[in-house]
Structure formats: structure tokens, C-alpha cells
Amino acid sequence: MRGVVRRAGPGGGAVGVSGRPNIPKEDWEAAVGPRIAERAEPVELDRGTLIVRAATSVWASELTLLSVAILERLRARGLDVSAMRCRVGTVEARAQPTARRPSRAVPAPLPLPRVLERALAEVDDAELRDAIGAAASANLAWQGYVTDAATPEGSRAARVPRSAGTETDRQGRTTGEARGAPPRRP
Numbered sequence: 366m367r368g369v370v371r372r373a374g375p376g377g378g379a380v381g382v383s384g385r386p387n388i389p390k391e392d393w394e395a396a397v398g399p400r401i402a403e404r405a406e407p408v409e410l411d412r413g414t415l416i417v418r419a420a421t422s423v424w425a426s427e428l429t430l431l432s433v434a435i436l437e438r439l440r441a442r443g444l445d446v447s448a449m450r451c452r453v454g455t456v457e458a459r460a461q462p463t464a465r466r467p468s469r470a471v472p473a474p475l476p477l478p479r480v481l482e483r484a485l486a487e488v489d490d491a492e493l494r495d496a497i498g499a500a501a502s503a504n505l506a507w508q509g510y511v512t513d514a515a516t517p518e519g520s521r522a523a524r525v526p527r528s529a530g531t532e533t534d535r536q537g538r539t540t541g542e543a544r545g546a547p548p549r550r551p
Contacts, residue, residue, distance in 0.1 A: 419452070
């Protein structure tokens with residue numbers, strides 16, 4: 366009984382043309398997330414079929430592709446929905462703007478561990494060596510930026526690249542060779 370009162374009560378969403386209560390806006394946003402909720406809204410729930418209004422045909426198509434997951438989430442919230450149909454139309458602007466993720470500053474590159482420097486020294490092409498070193502240095506900086514303080518020191522360290530002669534030259538490595546085609550010659 367509380368579920369019916371909750372759906373039809375204050376903030377419960379608009380009532381559809383048939384007079385049946387619509388999906389509550391808070392249940393809709395919890396099922397699809399704030400980004401989609403800004404661009405699509407439930408219009409009516411009629412005999413288990415949810416009619417959704419999407420801002421554009423692209424959003425309607427995307428919602429159709431996501432319908433199985435959305436319906437599962439709505440059913441998990443105790444709503445009796447079995448199908449979803451999308452229509453294109455004007456979507457009401459939300460009262461509260463969506464919270465934006467804070468932007469992060471790009472961390473400064475970190476020095477490479479000695480073992481990685483030694484491995485890079487074996488790369489003959491100077492331009493490639495510099496590119497790999499810069500990428501590894503930037504990657505280490507981002508790993509340090511997002512790694513939790515509780516993570517043991519060194520567990521997220523960069524791995525030493527494999528030697529090109531041991532791993533990538535194995536027979537049967539490419540799709541063509543696996544099918545019996547002759548190996549490619551450089």
C-alpha cells in the first residue's frame with residue numbers, strides 16, 4: 366500500500382492520460398542517472414508499458430538500446446514495468462541543475478623507476494624511446510593521483526615492457542597465421 370501512496374503522492378510524477386500514476390521522478394532518475402534524466406522523462410505507465418519522452422531521436426534510440434537495463438532497475442525499485450516505448454518530444458527542464466564532476470588539474474609527470482629507465486635504454490629508436498618514457502611518466506603521475514592512500518607503496522608501479530624478441534614474435538600470434546596463412550614478412 367505504501368508503494369501506491371508513494372507513487373501517487375507529492376513529487377510522484379505526472380499522471381498519464383489514462384489516469385494511472387506515472388513513474389516517480391526520483392525512481393526514474395535513480396534508474397537512468399541524472400544525465401539521461403535531463404534528456405528523457407517518463408510520460409505514462411499503462412498496463413506495464415512505460416512511455417518515455419526523449420529530447421531527440423538519438424536519445425530515443427539510445428534509451429531503446431538501454432531499455433532492458435532500465436526496466437530491470439525500475440523493477441528493482443518495486444515498479445510494475447514490463448516494456449518501454451520511446452517518443453520524441455519536448456522534455457521539461459529540471460528544477461535543479463545536474464551536479465558537474467569537478468575538473469582535475471593534470472598532475473606533473475613523475476620520474477621513471479630505474480628498472481624502467483634501463484629497459485627503455487634498450488629501445489633503439491630515440492623518438493620511440495622518448496615517447497614511451499613520456500607516456501610512462503605521465504601514467505605514473507595519474508596513478509599516483511587516483512590511487513587511494515591506503516594502497517601499499519609500489520603496488521601500482523609501471524611494469525617493465527616485454528622484450529620485442531620474446532613475446533611479439535611468437536608463431537601463430539596473428540589471426541592470419543592462426544588460420545594457416547604464411548607468416549608476414551617485414
